[in-house]
Amino acid sequence: CVLHCWSLFVLLLMCLDLHTLVESAPICAHGHTGCHSPTLSDLFDRVIQHSARMHGLSSDLHSDFEQYFLPSRNQIGRINRKCHTAYILTPNGKENAQRLAREELTEVILKLLAAWRDPLSQFHRSMARHEDFTSISGNKALEMSDMVHQLKNGVEKVAEKMQLLGMISNSLMSLSSTEALAPHSASSEARSMSDYELLYCFRRDSNKVQNYLKILKCRIVAEHGC
């Protein structure tokens, strides 16, 4: 009996360990030798690269859309139309972003990314139905919606790593709560947006995400010149 109990106990411990490992889902398990866990700087670089690509895609799509639908762009003000992510309070300048706390900045990024998952998939579906658009644009839309998802995961990993390293406090809200905080109206608003508006808003938000990530990296990794 003692043996059985002991083995069960050991198994339980192992299970717990695995559970924690799975939950945290780091790239390398803790304490593994010979496993090169990427540094926070590397993670940031990857994520920033990803966000840059995402922003580039959104910009391309937007310009394609503009060319197709609206030859003259400067004439039309978009002041009336708000993006569905307007409820998220985002720093509107470099200083504002730099002054914002790291945790909050990370949270903003995650909120933004979370808010765009559904609208983008919706957009992709609507793009697929468009017969006017070329297949390239359709591929771009699909790629974009995937990117958002991937980028969100990446930023989450970065946040975990930051929490692990003690760079940010653990007051960061979990993902589920982030999404839960989104007002219901936002999703409905997103659905009512036109494709062009959607693209316009997403272009802006992707630019926000990119810049916020860069600022965050500069602050956390503390490279020279930041």
Place this chain on the structure above:
Amino acid sequence: MERQVKSGKMVVRYVAILHLQTVFLLGIETLAVLGHAPTSEAPRQGPHFTSCLSREQETFRCWWSTGSFQNLSQPGALRVFFLKENSISRNWTECPDYTRSVPNECFFNKTYTSIWTSYCVQLRSGAQNVTYDERCFSVENIVHPDPPIGLNWTLLNVSRSGLHFDIMARWEPPPSADVKTGWMTLVYEVHYRERNSSRWEVLDLEIGTQQSIFGLHTNKEYEVRVRCKMRTFRNFGDFSESIFVHVSQIPSKESTFPVTLVFIFGAIAVAILLILVIFSQQQRLMVILLPPVPAPKIKGIDPELLKKGKLDELSSILSSHPIYKPEMFHEDPWVEFIELDLDGMEAGEKMGCSDTQRLLGVGAQLGSSHGLGVKDDDSGRASCYEPELPEADPDTLAAICLAQHEKGATSLLPQSNLSATTAGGTPPDPDPAPIRDPIPCPTHRPESRPLVQTQLSTHSWINMDFYAQVSDVTPTGGVMLSPSQQSRVTEKIPVEKKEGQDAQVPEKENVGEQQKKAEGKKRFQLLIVTPEEGAYTSEVDAQKVSSGYSHEKSCEDSIPQTIQPPAKKISQEACQQLGGPTGDYQSPYLLPPPIPVPPVSDYTVVQDVDAQHSLLLNPTTTVTATPAPTPTPTLTKPSPAMAVGYLSPDLLGNLPL
């Protein structure tokens, strides 16, 4: 289809909106125009914004012009109001900063600049009752970065012909753009052209701060400039100041050309020479560099034979094989013989029996007949034959044979002398090599050689330890010696004696010779047994021999001062080990005639054993004529031949070769 309709509708909608807006603006403008200035033919344009732009994405400015409304040029005549997208109060706010230094400029500093926010600016009249122009934008969309600074170039290389060159242009990002924090990501575009050309060459967008330009012509001046923009946006900034690139042709480059060519050709020639040398001397080089590793094999023996198991061929080859272990060779076959008559052989050995005698069973018979007495007598041990027979050359063998024979011959005749000498003890052997020792024949007596030869030619074999005239080979492998030995020996005695005396020309050696002869006599006593009955010797004779042979040399003494030190041991061993009479052999052996009878019988040197185990005799051969290709002396030749004849197949394996 539905989608097409929908999109079509959208297009229509947008176009309609566009039209409305333009109409609206035009209306406003016309109103403005009408309100402020008289109409003129020239295209009348009221105050309007010329541009709004941001240089670093942190502030922005707007410029306007009064247009053709000249009376609005005074400050305050036109006012700018702006509205932000997210402003709580939907009020138009006036321009925070009308730049004093620059007319018609409104500057929005950091506090008033919000990125990712839509702005709308309006150009209104002083009284705010007329809006001349309105613009809406987002700040990030109106960013025009400053031009890069620090543009310069470095020469990468010049082509071999000296007509073309490549340069690397470098610059620094504009200081106003915050690229370090990543707030702005800039991409650069390099233009270049020839001085007199009007068309600029545009290179691809470059993210880094350097760009290489290839294919420029020497002796031509080029102009290079660079500009930048934000990566995912469209608005380029201004160009930087141009730099001028000029590389003059350098003709001196060609002087180094042939030198390098010469070096290259020289190296190639040397390499070719080396290759030729290697190929011509390939064999020698191969031997030097990679000496052939001798495979483990026995010289002259094909390993295939061993594999096939052809013992007959193998034995014939082995018989003629020079390489063998003489001591073992000597020991093992003799041991086989000696085994049966242990005491006898020992005695025989002690009495200085040669291989021949051993083979013939002389010693064995003697030993067995005489019992232990002789065996225990160490002093009686005659010199053992050197087993190192292979190392002896035929000449030495000849000398040995000669000496032995001579001694034997001389000793045979005067029996009184013999007894006297034997009684007198062992005279010191002045010979450098004892007579018993077949190898180191007294080389200082070359004159004795013809004696030996003649004796050999006369087939006197008695005193020759190696040779015995074989008349027949029994089926069991026994060798039957010639029964006419005695008569021949008897006949030859006077001849020998005479010859021996002839050989003793140098009188000074008489004494030594006498002694030697005596010694030889006594040594050969045992050898000489008369085969009166033809094939057997009687006990009486054997006893005679043994009694006559009272003085024997020990094995140690008999060991000559041979040249081969290891031979001593071997001979000693051979001497000591000589035990076990050859009881296997059933064939009778002819024993040599008794001592007083000098052996004159003819003898034949056994040359070889052919495949049928028959001995190939060569009666005319001399010692020197014995086959000398092998380093081993002739003793080895008959011995293995005979040995082969006697060896049974299972003993063949023991044959140490």
